[in-house]
Amino acid sequence: MCGITALSLADPNASASLELFEGLQILQHRGQDAAGIVTCGHKGRFYQCKGNGMVRDVFNQEHLQNLVGSLGIGHVRYPTAGSSSNSEAQPFYVNSPYGIVFGHNGNLINARELQNFLDFKAHRHINTDSDSELLLNVFANNLQATDKFRINEEDIFTAIKGIFEQCIGGYACVAMIAGFGIIGFRDSNGIRPICYGKREHTSGTDYMFSSESVVLDASGFSEVTDINPGEAIIITKTAITKRQLVEPINFTPCIFEFVYFARPDSVIDNISVYRSRLEMGEHLADQVIKKCGNNMDIDVIIPVPDTSRVAALQASYKLKLPYREGFIKNRYVGRTFIMPGQQMRKKNVRRKLNAMALEFSGKNVLIVDDSIVRGTTSKEIVQMAREAGAKKVYFASCAPPIRYPNVYGIDMPSRQELVAYNRDDDSIAKEIGADLVIYQDLDDLLASCKKLNPSIQTFDCSVFNGQYITGITKEYLEHLESSRNDSAKNSNDRLQSPDTIGLHNNFGYNGRS
Ligand SMILES: O=P(O)(O)OC[C@H]1O[C@H](OP(=O)(O)OP(=O)(O)O)[C@H](O)[C@@H]1O
Ligand SMILES: NC(=O)CC[C@H](N)C(=O)O
Ligand SMILES: [Mg+2]
Numbered sequence: 001m002c003g004i005t006a007l008s009l010a011d012p013n014a015s016a017s018l019e020l021f022e023g024l025q026i027l028q029h030r031g032q033d034a035a036g037i038v039t040c041g042h043k044g045r046f047y048q049c050k051g052n053g054m055v056r057d058v059f060n061q062e063h064l065q066n067l068v069g070s071l072g073i074g075h076v077r078y079p080t081a082g083s084s085s086n087s088e089a090q091p092f093y094v095n096s097p098y099g100i101v102f103g104h105n106g107n108l109i110n111a112r113e114l115q116n117f118l119d120f121k122a123h124r125h126i127n128t129d130s131d132s133e134l135l136l137n138v139f140a141n142n143l144q145a146t147d148k149f150r151i152n153e154e155d156i157f158t159a160i161k162g163i164f165e166q167c168i169g170g171y172a173c174v175a176m177i178a179g180f181g182i183i184g185f186r187d188s189n190g191i192r193p194i195c196y197g198k199r200e201h202t203s204g205t206d207y208m209f210s211s212e213s214v215v216l217d218a219s220g221f222s223e224v225t226d227i228n229p230g231e232a233i234i235i236t237k238t239a240i241t242k243r244q245l246v247e248p249i250n251f252t253p254c255i256f257e258f259v260y261f262a263r264p265d266s267v268i269d270n271i272s273v274y275r276s277r278l279e280m281g282e283h284l285a286d287q288v289i290k291k292c293g294n295n296m297d298i299d300v301i302i303p304v305p306d307t308s309r310v311a312a313l314q315a316s317y318k319l320k321l322p323y324r325e326g327f328i329k330n331r332y333v334g335r336t337f338i339m340p341g342q343q344m345r346k347k348n349v350r351r352k353l354n355a356m357a358l359e360f361s362g363k364n365v366l367i368v369d370d371s372i373v374r375g376t377t378s379k380e381i382v383q384m385a386r387e388a389g390a391k392k393v394y395f396a397s398c399a400p401p402i403r404y405p406n407v408y409g410i411d412m413p414s415r416q417e418l419v420a421y422n423r424d425d426d427s428i429a430k431e432i433g434a435d436l437v438i439y440q441d442l443d444d445l446l447a448s449c450k451k452l453n454p455s456i457q458t459f460d461c462s463v464f465n466g467q468y469i470t471g472i473t474k475e476y477l478e479h480l481e482s483s484r485n486d487s488a489k490n491s492n493d494r495l496q497s498p499d500t501i502g503l504h505n506n507f508g509y510n511g512r513s
Contacts, residue, residue, distance in 0.1 A: 001261045001338070001409055002077050002090070002105040003027025003211045004194065006174040006182040008235045009070040010204025015039075017067035020074040023208070023215040024055045029263060030105070030211060031076035032334045034089035035059070038101040041069030044179025046101060050075075050089040054334065071182055073174045075103035078338045080411045081111065082129035083489075087502030091176075092136045097144045098151065099178030104132035105211055106170035106192040106409040109476055114138060114167065127503055135173065138166050151180070153234050153241045160185050160232045161245040168470050170254070170408030170460075172227070174209050181236035184209040185245075189252045189469050190229030191408045191460050193268045197221030198240075207235045212266035226269050252469045255459040256410060258449050259399045260307055260337070260370050271452040274310055277370075279448035280398040281314030284440050288319060288366065288396060291438050298394065299363040302326035304370075304381055305353065311398045312368035321366070326359035326388075327381070337373060338411070342486050349380040361389030367434075371399040373412060375419030378432040386433070395434040400442045401425075404466040405480060412463060413484035 005023040007016045020037050035058040036050025049063045055076060075090035082088045091101040108114065108131040115134060118124045122141040126133055142159035143151060156177070163185075170191035175183040186194050197216040199206040210216055213224045227233060229248035234241045253269050254261075264274040292298070301323050303312035316323035333352035336345045359365075365385055372378050378395055385393045401420035406412040415421045420428055429437040442464050450457060462468045482488060 001030045001257075002075060002103075003030035004073070004075055004103040004105050004172060004174045004209070005211070005215055006073040006103070006176065006184060006209040007071070008182050008207045008237075010201050010206050012070050012237070014070045015068065016070050016072040017064045019208075019219055020072050021055065021059055021064055023210060023219065024074045024076050026215045026218055026263075027076050027211055028055055029335055030261060031078035032338055033079055033084050033340065034077040034086060035075065036089050036091050037067055037072055037074045038091045038093065038176065039067040039069035039072035040176055040178055044099065045069075046093065046099060046178060048091070048093065048101075050086075050091070052084065052086045052089060071176060073101055073103050073176050073182060078411065079340070080107040080409055081131040084340055085128070085502075088128045088130040088133075089502070090132055092130070092133050094136060094140045097140060098180070100136065100140055100143070101176050102132065102136035102139065103174045104135050105172045105194070106187065107131060107407060108134065108167055108169035108171065109407050109470060109472060110168040117166070131169075135163065135167055135171060136175075138163055139175065151177075153236075156183060156234055157232060157243045157245060164188050164230060164246045172211065181234060182207070182209065183232065183234050184227055185232035186227045186229055188230035188246045188248055189250055189460070190248060190269070191252060191254050191469070193226070193253065193257060193262070195224055195226045195268075196233060197224040207240060209233075212262055212268065214263050214266045217265070224267070250458060250469055251456060252458045252460045253456065254408060254410075255445065255449060255461050256371075256399075256406070256463065259445070261410075264310055269453060269456060271449055271456070275452055276449050277310040277398070278314045279451060280370075280440060280445060281311035281368075282318055283444035283448060284311060284368065284396055284398050284438070285315040285318035286444070287438050287440060288315070291436070297364050297392070298366045300324050300326070300359065301366045301368060302359065302385075303368050304377060305329040307370040308368050308398060311370065315368060315396070324359045326356055326365070326385075327353045328356060329353055336377065340489065342374070342376065342417075345374070345376045346380065349377050350384075353381065353384070355384040355388040357388045359388075360385050363390055364392040364394070365390045366394045366396055368396045368398070370397070371402065372397045372419060372428070372432070372437075373402050374417050375428075375432050378419075378434070382433040392435045393433070394436045394438065395429070395432060396438040398440050399445060400439050400464045401428070402463045404463050405477060406463050407468060407472060407476070407480065408460060408462070410463070411484070413480045414486070415481065417486060
């Protein structure tokens with residue numbers, strides 16, 4: 001799940017880079033592999049800094065000073081296609097036509113067809129295995145078709161409409177055209193989130209796009225609005241233009257944003273992520289009552305930091321059981337689920353969390369997590385709870401069992417890697433070493449979000465029910481599974497070393513471009 005942002009400042013002499021950098025730091029939880037910013041200064045010239053690593057590692061003060069211009073876009077990456085190579089760090093750039101840079105959150109399921117189209121029909125060179133580079137080139141190809149010396153908003157809308165017709169999958173995107181402005185758009189099912197806001201200024205109005213509203217709040221932007229599925233917004237120095245380019249066939253935001261990905265202080269599609277997690281905790285408590293009945297012998301509820309805290313607290317209120325922070329999190333270790341490779345994820349759960357014996361010793365504990373995906377966290381956590389002296393360890397998940405791959409921007413390509421695949425609750429409990437495992441019902445999870453915005457009645461729940469809103473072929477799922485399972489990814493990354501020198505890198509300070 002990547003993070004995207006774009007900024008247009010009214011004052012042409014102001015610098016966008018620092019606010020973009022701060023925005024990316026706020027979006028860090030959406031991608032830890034790579035980060036990048038491209039700004040646009042006088043004469044429409046682009047300035048770029050991107051590379052592998054966390055936001056704080058990729059940029060220093062000197063970079064930010066040299067990222068000149070009052071317009072810019074930024075990206076944090078969590079790869080779902082291609083490799084982790086720094087040549088796939090975003091934003092991507094093409095010089096023709098007009099000079100375009102592009103940032104993408106999501107994943108395309110017709111990448112192979114697009115690759116063939118761009119190769120055989122459009123004759124455009126694609127230099128990486130990233131699906132985002134394909135998206136950018138489809139956009140560029142559609143703009144090229146205008147054959148104009150200077151384009152206008154109408155031409156851009158036509159080009160984006162073409163993207164909606166050609167590209168299948170989940171995509172929320174930001175783009176910048178040299179000397180022209182910034183653009184935001186969202187796939188016609190609205191799977192991935194993107195919003196925008198404005199900030200009045202003595203010199204005019206600033207605009208910002210972001211994956212999550214928390215960035216806009218923190219930067220003082222107001223009138224925060226979600227981009228509709230199938231809508232595009234163009235912001236130039238003089239105007240903001242909105243256009244619904246295709247009718248949303250079925251609005252299905254990704255439910256996993258609410259379960260895990262998004263920050264609790266974000267509001268996505270008019271649903272407060274925080275409130276949805278409170279609801280999830282409420283419903284989870286019902287499941288605990290249902291499953292334990294009169295035999296409930298739980299002494300304490302313990303969350304797995306960070307994401308499950310909100311729901312666990314609410315479950316403890318409802319169950320009238322004490323809530324205790326039994327696991328202490330090392331604040332300097334990032335999110336483990338989005339780390340590349342099983343070995344790294346496993347090692348980092350232990351580095352990140354430490355069980356305090358005084359909260360576990362001699363107690364029956366109910367550990368609450370937001371989700372159990374590969375079971376990496378739960379296996380380690382249950383063992384740590386036992387080592388800390390717990391008598392019985394029950395494990396509850398705010399999401400239902402995950403049994404299907406994700407194809408829209410979450411790196412869960414292989415069923416074999418999912419702990420719930422081909423297992424029932426009892427064998428999952430056995431696999432993670434727990435005495436009992438309790439899962440949220442899918443209907444209850446849906447109710448947790450629907451209640452907060454009744455106008456949205458459908459969500460992408462494909463990881464739970466295997467129903468893919470865009471349609472999907474068996475061949476694609478097999479290809480995804482074989483090309484992106486953990487061992488295949490390791491060999492991809494070995495072939496494409498993270499040190500691969502991308503086209504637009506002029507290695508300077510810190511090896512960043
Ligand atoms: O079953 P798994 O494959 O381990 O995946 C699920 C776990 O991974 C995530 O935590 P993560 O450490 O990424 O982030 P958090 O600190 O926001 O909870 C999620 O919150 C679960 O704890
Ligand atoms: N998680 C994402 O949004 C990934 C974006 C894009 N598919 C990439 O791999 O870079
Ligand atoms: Mg977690």
